[in-house]
Amino acid sequence: MADKLHRRAFAFVIIAVFMRGKHNTASALGVAIVGAGVVGGGVLRLLRRNAAAIRAHCGRAVTVAAIAVRRPAAAKKRLAREHSELVTGDWREALAHPRADVVVELMGGTGAAADCMRAALKAGKPVVTANKAALAECDILSANGKAPPVFYEAAVAGCVPVVKVLRESLAGDTVAEVFGIINGTCNYILSQMHRERVSFSEALARAQKNGYAEADAGLDIDGADAAHKLALIARLAFGAQPSAKAIAAKGVRDLDAMDIRCAEQLGFVVKLLARAQMRGGELALSVRPELIAREKMLAAVDGAMNAVIIRSENAGETMLYGAGAGAGPTATAVVADIMDIARGCPPPPPPPAKPPKLQKQEKARSEHYLRLRARDKTGVLAAITGLLAKNKISIEAIHQNEPGDGARPTADIVILTHEAARGQVAKCAADIKKLPDVCGDVVMMPVARGGK
Numbered sequence: 001m002a003d004k005l006h007r008r009a010f011a012f013v014i015i016a017v018f019m020r021g022k023h024n025t026a027s028a029l030g031v032a033i034v035g036a037g038v039v040g041g042g043v044l045r046l047l048r049r050n051a052a053a054i055r056a057h058c059g060r061a062v063t064v065a066a067i068a069v070r071r072p073a074a075a076k077k078r079l080a081r082e083h084s085e086l087v088t089g090d091w092r093e094a095l096a097h098p099r100a101d102v103v104v105e106l107m108g109g110t111g112a113a114a115d116c117m118r119a120a121l122k123a124g125k126p127v128v129t130a131n132k133a134a135l136a137e138c139d140i141l142s143a144n145g146k147a148p149p150v151f152y153e154a155a156v157a158g159c160v161p162v163v164k165v166l167r168e169s170l171a172g173d174t175v176a177e178v179f180g181i182i183n184g185t186c187n188y189i190l191s192q193m194h195r196e197r198v199s200f201s202e203a204l205a206r207a208q209k210n211g212y213a214e215a216d217a218g219l220d221i222d223g224a225d226a227a228h229k230l231a232l233i234a235r236l237a238f239g240a241q242p243s244a245k246a247i248a249a250k251g252v253r254d255l256d257a258m259d260i261r262c263a264e265q266l267g268f269v270v271k272l273l274a275r276a277q278m279r280g281g282e283l284a285l286s287v288r289p290e291l292i293a294r295e296k297m298l299a300a301v302d303g304a305m306n307a308v309i310i311r312s313e314n315a316g317e318t319m320l321y322g323a324g325a326g327a328g329p330t331a332t333a334v335v336a337d338i339m340d341i342a343r344g345c346p347p348p349p350p351p352p353a354k355p356p357k358l359q360k361q362e363k364a365r366s367e368h369y370l371r372l373r374a375r376d377k378t379g380v381l382a383a384i385t386g387l388l389a390k391n392k393i394s395i396e397a398i399h400q401n402e403p404g405d406g407a408r409p410t411a412d413i414v415i416l417t418h419e420a421a422r423g424q425v426a427k428c429a430a431d432i433k434k435l436p437d438v439c440g441d442v443v444m445m446p447v448a449r450g451g452k
Contacts, residue, residue: 026059026060027060028060028061028062028063029058029060029061029062029063029101029102029338029341029342030063030064030065030097030099030100030101030102031047031062031063031064031065031100031101031102031103031104031128031338032065032066032067032068032094032095032097032100032102032103032104033064033066033067033068033094033104033106034067034068034091034094034095034103034104034105034106034107034113034116035068035069035105035106035107035108035113036067036068036069036075036079036087036106037106038327039106039130039154039327039330039331039334040067040069040104040106041078041079041327042327042328042330042331043104043106043331043334043335044064044067044079044083045331046331046332046335047062047063047064047335047338048082048083050335054335054339054342057339057343058339058342058343059342059343060342062338062339062342063099064083064086065086065094065097065099065100065101066086066088066093066094066095066097066099066100067079067083067086067087067088067094068087068088068089068090068091068093068094068095069087069088069089070089071089072087072088072089075087091107091112091116092119095116095119095120095123095125096123100125101125101126102125102126102127102128102338102341103116103117103120103125103126103127103128104127104128104129104334104338105117105120105127105128105129105131105134106129106130106131106334107131108130108131108133109131109133109134110133110134110137110138113129113131113134114134114138114140117129117131117134117140117150118140120148121140121148121150124148125148126148126149126150126151126341126347127148127149127150127151128150128151128152128334128337128338128341129150129151129152129154129155130152130154130155130330130333130334131152131155132152132155132156132225132228132229132232133228133244135150135152135155135228135231135232136227136228136229136231136232136243136244137228137243137244137245141235149341149346149347149348150347150348151337151338151340151341151347151348152232152337152348153333153334153336153337154330154331154333154334154337155228155229155232156182156229156232156233157182157229157306157308157320157322157324158184158306158322158323158324158325158326158329158330158333159322159323159324159328159329159330159332159333160306160307160308160320160321160322160323160324161320161333161336162178162233162236162308162310162320163232163236163348164336165310165318165320166178166233166236166237166310167236167346167348167349169318170310170312170315170318173312173313173314173315174312174313174314175237175238175278175310175311175312176277176278176311176312176313177275177276177277177278177309177310177311178233178234178237178275178276178277178308178309178310178311179273179274179275179276179277179308179309179448180273180274180298180306180307180308180309180320181271181272181273181274181298181301181305181306181307181308182226182229182230182233182274182306182308182324183220183223183225183226183229183272183274183306183324184212184303184304184305184306184323184324184325185207185212185213185217185220185221185225185304185325186220186221186223186226186251186252186272187271187272187301187302187303187304187305187306188203188206188207188210188212188213188303188304189203189204189207189213189221189252190203190252190255190260190269190270190271190272190289191302191303192206192207193255193257193260193270194260194264194269194270195302197257197261198257199257200252200253200254200255200256200257204217204221212304220251221251221252221253222249222251222253223249223250223251223252223272223287223288224244224249224251226249226251226272226274226287227244227247227249227274227287228244229274230244230247230274230275230276230285230287231243231244231247231285233274233276233308234276234283234285235348236348236349237276237310238276238278238283238355238356239352239355239356240276240283240285240355240356240358241355242285242358246285246358247285247286247287248285248286248287248288248361249286249287249288250287250288250289251272251287251289252272252289255270255289256443258371258412259369259371259443259445262369262371262399262412262414263291263369264294265399266291266369266397266399266414266416267293267294268291268292268293268294268299268369268447269291269292269294269299270289270290270291270292270445271289271290271292271298271299271301272287272288272289272290273286273287273288273289273290273292273298273448274286274287275287278356279359279364279365280359281356281357282356282357282358282359282363283356283357283358283359284358284359284361284363284364285358285359286361286364288445288446289445290445290446290447290448291369291445291446291447291448292448293448293449296448297319298448301321304323304324304325304326305321305322305323305324306321306322306323306324306325307319307320307321308320360423361422361423362421362422362423362424362426363421363422363423364421364422365419365420365421365422366419366420366422366446366447366448367396367416367417367418367419367420367446367447367449368416368417368420368422368425368444368445368446368447369414369415369416369443369444369445369446369447370414370415370416370417370425370429370432370442370443370444371412371413371414371415371442371443372384372412372413372432372433372438372439372440372441372442372443373410373411373412373413373438373439373440374410374411374413374435374437374438374439375409375410375411375437375439376409376410376411377437380435380437380438381398381400381413383435383437384413384415384432384435384438385398387428387431387432387435388415388417388428390428390431391424391425391427391428391431392420392424393417393418393420393424393425393428394417394418394420395415395416395417395418396416396417396418397415397416398413398414398415398416399413399414399415400412400413400414410439416447422446425444426444429442429444430442
């Protein structure tokens with residue numbers, strides 16, 4: 001009896017050793033990298049330096065089959081020797097390489113990059129990308145259907161694992177709201193305005209000097225970059241399929257240092273927030289500067305960092321924090337997606353047959369901050385509060401600074417309202433602007449009371 005048990009145990013050991021060896025010798029996953037700039041170069045370095053660890057995690061090696069770049073001669077000089085031999089100037093050639101199982105698109109833009117991703121999917125090859133603009137504007141995900149999957153963690157918040165948490169960790173829960181700071185350029189600018197008391201233009205110049213903003217920073221400071229990312233978040237969290245153009249995006253370009261100071265005096269910090277929230281059976285999407293109470297965790301997110309809060313029915317509030325851009329963080333997220341494909345992990349889910357209805361922007365409700373400059377004379381404040389009452393907007397607080405100098409002194413008036421619809425408050429702000437003693441525009445921003 002003992003001999004039989006020993007023989008059986010020995011047989012199990014032999015089978016286990018055989019199976020482990022079979023697992024470790026699985027065929028390598030070959031990747032074609034299209035675009036070897038800052039992020040693409042970072043991906044190549046990670047795949048080379050961490051090859052052993054990647055193989056141990058995945059049970060198979062990940063190798064580079066081909067690299068497509070716009071200027072092959074220049075790329076060959078700066079790439080490692082083993083990679084320089086794989087360079088081509090034609091992304092189609094890289095995609096068609098017989099050992100290219102996965103296409104990693106890192107060109108950026110919505111032209112050739114979108115063509116490349118479509119061609120890869122048509123050829124039966126999964127795609128990994130950091131290209132939020134192409135995913136949000138070119139309908140690649142919706143057209144995917146039963147084609148190979150598209151992985152895009154790096155397109156949302158760099159190495160902050162928003163996609164993975166929504167796709168896996170909270171897959172069994174019902175998400176009610178996702179909001180946060182998803183543009184590092186704007187967060188750096190606002191941090192400078194708060195901390196250093198500089199103007200918007202000076203803060204932007206510092207961001208450009210330190211590499212946090214492009215020479216043409218329009219996509220960032222006008223809110224379009226955050227809108228692209230929010231469109232992807234809305235798809236993951238709520239099954240929506242909005243175009244980036246359907247999202248009301250207001251950036252930080254017109255933000256006045258006066259509003260930064262007023263917010264601080266009232267105990268708030270101004271942050272550019274992207275927000276997706278289910279309310280009354282409709283999905284509200286917005287990108288705009290908001291006032292956050294100083295004691296909230298989002299208010300402390302400084303510099304070029306990102307932070308996202310996910311509020312779900314059972315898990316409550318989950319906060320994710322980290323670097324949202326840069327070669328290292330973005331490349332790390334790209335390599336993580338490649339490893340998921342190597343392990344056979346499921347891709348982000350397809351949208352439901354019936355996506356939620358998008359809420360009209362003017363219906364979105366929140367408390368609001370209003371600031372205006374008016375002549376310091378009797379009856380002005382009464383006229384302003386009368387218009388608020390006429391528009392059925394309840395006032396929480398009114399603050400007025402000292403009158404200015406001159407023959408016709410003016411005062412800055414700050415009003416905090418109770419919760420009201422955005423369209424309702426905007427109409428009232430337009431009415432206030434028409435008053436004869438009000439000088440210039442009326443500044444309007446939501447006030448974020450909830451969240452960490």
